[in-house]
Amino acid sequence: MTRLQRLKNCFSGLGIDGMLITGMANIRYLSGFASDEQGVASLLVADRPYLITDYRFDEQAREQRTDDGVEIVVRARAEESLGQTLQRLAKGAAIKRLGFEREHIRYSHWQALAADLALDTECFKPLSDVVEKLRRRKDAMELQHIRTAAQVADAALEQIANKLSPGVTERGVAVELEYALMQRGSEGVAFPTIFASGPRSSHPHGMPTDRVIERGDMVTIDFGAVIQGYRSDMTRTFVLGKASTQQREVYSLVQEAQQLGVDRVTAGVACSEPAKYVAEFLNNSPYARFAGDGLGHAIGLETHEKPYFAKEDDTVIEPGYVMTVEPGIYIPGWGGVRIEDDILVKDEGIDLLTNFPRKLIEID
Amino acid sequence: MTRLQRLKNCFSGLGIDGMLITGMANIRYLSGFASDEQGVASLLVADRPYLITDYRFDEQAREQRTDDGVEIVVRARAEESLGQTLQRLAKGAAIKRLGFEREHIRYSHWQALAADLALDTECFKPLSDVVEKLRRRKDAMELQHIRTAAQVADAALEQIANKLSPGVTERGVAVELEYALMQRGSEGVAFPTIFASGPRSSHPHGMPTDRVIERGDMVTIDFGAVIQGYRSDMTRTFVLGKASTQQREVYSLVQEAQQLGVDRVTAGVACSEPAKYVAEFLNNSPYARFAGDGLGHAIGLETHEKPYFAKEDDTVIEPGYVMTVEPGIYIPGWGGVRIEDDILVKDEGIDLLTNFPRKLIEID
Structure with missing residues (x-):
């Protein structure tokens, strides 16, 4: 039909x-x-x-x-x-x-x-x-475009990750990332790239500035590709140099929260469930008051589509939904960590569409 | 105040x-x-x-x-x-x-x-x-940002114009143009770049595709930079190889219309005046039925601001207004030509903010 x-x-x-x-x-x-x-x-x-x-x-x-x-x-x-x-x-x-x-x-x-x-x-x-x-339920052609957008994002991030080093500016690297996306076929960018380093990484939606990245900074990059109108949306947080004890601690916490969230997503479950589960996990951590609310959203022709992984969204997840899982900890004046992937809900289980490594990467 | x-x-x-x-x-x-x-x-x-x-x-x-x-x-x-x-x-x-x-x-x-x-x-x-x-009336700081955005656009177009040659794709060159804008400090693009070649150049708002540019094509590029939120907006049309008689004829007509439009803009005049004047000029040409309506718009924090150079807009132009002048001829199946500049209205006369050459450029 x-x-x-x-x-x-x-x-x-x-x-x-x-x-x-x-x-x-x-x-x-x-x-x-x-x-x-x-x-x-x-x-x-x-x-x-x-x-x-x-x-x-x-x-x-x-x-x-x-x-x-x-x-x-x-x-x-x-x-x-x-x-x-x-x-x-x-x-x-x-x-x-x-x-x-x-x-x-x-x-x-x-x-x-x-x-x-x-x-x-x-x-x-x-x-x-x-x-x-x-x-909401994406068809095969739509899924193909979203998969491609996610692959383009993975490859672009891999290409520019080695440009992150002390002395470069946020804007300089963000421009290279957007160029890498478009060279690989992305129709512009899914949304203005979020790129925030050092203490600025506590801005969940920080736009790139002329700030010079320093050793010891955390750098959060949230960006997406567009293929035939369909978007991807991925976030990774890097550490420049050797991570401090607290950087490791916050990173591990967010990584665990993200994995817990991904693991709770399956067809037949209400969107509120993973959201509540991850919120409770973070609320039991020492960083409870720095946890962002909202765990994710559906994605497709628009970057933010309904349903949302939010406590108040009781939409039941169905096969064919594509959603982000993106918990974050944001500590004003110190910095922040967010890890975000796009997942496809299948009849059985899920597929991770974005696959850039999730583990803490310390860039020398 | x-x-x-x-x-x-x-x-x-x-x-x-x-x-x-x-x-x-x-x-x-x-x-x-x-x-x-x-x-x-x-x-x-x-x-x-x-x-x-x-x-x-x-x-x-x-x-x-x-x-x-x-x-x-x-x-x-x-x-x-x-x-x-x-x-x-x-x-x-x-x-x-x-x-x-x-x-x-x-x-x-x-x-x-x-x-x-x-x-x-x-x-x-x-x-x-x-x-x-x-x-509507831009202050000194705003004008500085718009001037910079216009200069960035001029320089970016100059950098990529020599990449226009038979065999490249619309999208390929558009990506290089957007990269050149951002490398020069543009915060993304003012609007999705319009890039249409050959018969597609008759689309006033054609998005770049994978079409391969051929000898004999006209190529219309309409794009802008963003500096501190302030935008520029410029269009140029090129010919790949030696222009045909008709290409020359249409180009000359649009160039003359654009110059007539620019010359009619001055503080104290109603926006409808240049619009009517240029419309009458084009309506007396053999290409009357292919002329686009609307001659231009104000620009600033948004690409399209009021007032408009349109027959029905009686707003009186004041010093400090920044506006585009952009007549076009669009012949379905054949192609199109548009030339667009940004102008600042001063107490006396105007300043052209975009200065990439307006004459017909045949690219070998």
Whole structure:
């Protein structure tokens, strides 16, 4: 069954007879049209699906379309608002109750559409996670892209790890890492590379700066590749020179936490379970108050997808889910350690997709 | 006067006594906190401004804060919703009428906040372009960053132009260009590099593919650097080998249109003027139906800022505005030409910030 058909099958349960898709990853998933720029296209799914864009993306839409049934509508932006175009198409398709993606539409955009659409307010229905739920179980082609993205990340990190040495800057090495990713086929980077050294490594999301790396520093690198839109996401923490006793202690703790987390992930288990288990493990350590909350997230066309490995997320893990496991200890003024891998949940067990060594690496 | 003070001075005219800032570029402009990730921080501006974030960005917020008056509020995400935090702060600050940024808040986010805030609906006011208007005239420091970004782009393009030759792929050269940008200090890329060769150059926004560049191809490259968050945006079109008569003709037409556009930009003129002038010029050419609409846009912390050089934009151009001028001709199946520069509007005249040669370059 096509992805569009799977979506249409949800309509009666949702009480709608058409749906407006504005999330770019959802548009890509359903139609093939690929852009990271919010707003350059919308997908109206009714009996007949319409991809609405403008002249700048007309040829691209025709080339990328994965389903010949999708009609491309090129809107003259100066002459017709998106709401007017939608109203015209919705009328033609006899749509009475139109769903929209409440997480993927700006308030201003929603206001303008609601004003242009000749629908009662209650017939323009805010919906959550409709396409996202279809996207959770990755198919064989999607898994192939994520596997490749993970392999590209492994190889790029291996290539640049030996460039880590006292005297280089965070930014200098981060640039080499991103170049290595792209040379291996990554379409840009999955997200801005996190690269934090020394005391800065306690910033869970520290961007690379011109700080010069010194002997004794811990260096945390969190980065990902993109293949056909599918992302990988991996973190490793290195020590420059011989690790101190406390560096070893914190590293071992995080490594054990990560392994415990990975070991708890299996089809049929609620996402909250590994999260609670690892949180309890870290809370019983001397570093309890420095443990980050949240253990991981699903990944695919977006870096952060639902479900989350979080205490409050009771989603049951299914085969075909790809998720990160990434505990961390962050000690302000001292530094931090995070270890993160991507795992594929299978019918039986899991596959680790990122495989750069997890053991403490002391770089001379 | 500080940026925050300039914002507060707008409050009485807007009928508010506090404002919630959720646009990341606006947060950066006002507070110094820099992230491209929507939602990781919010800024509540009342008598006392509050930057609300979570443990992941606590240290970063303290380091980047440009105004000591900004209080950092670290929210425990699992314990308090953003709306609850806001309600607590708004109550303490005696905010009765709170404005929000209608263009920078998702419908779902707005819904959740509106539910948590103990404000009447009409006291949670949607506003447009409030901080954006403050950002239009760039100050000396901002101009320095944009100038640097433009110089970095000029130099990077010069470095990779000689790598354009029959047999290389679009993606291969695009990767080298992005690497050259970052080696020169660019913080990533201003936007995903547009790189389209041969017939694909008719895609105004074509992403690089594995297409092999051939003799006779036109190649359009549209890219930008980022320095301290400030962007440049430049397009050049090359011909591989000797240009055909038609390639010369289209190139000359676009080059003349671009020069006419640049020449019409001056303080005191409405944005619509250069747009209409260039549109009329192209509409009187044999390629009228292949001309792209829109002549350019302002640029700064974001690649696309208002105002636009568009027929319907009557904003009067002021000194300190930085804008692009980028006419194009796009002929499906044949190819396209676009030439784009960044210009700074001064009290008298303009400065061209991007200076890579505009003349037709035939690459042997």
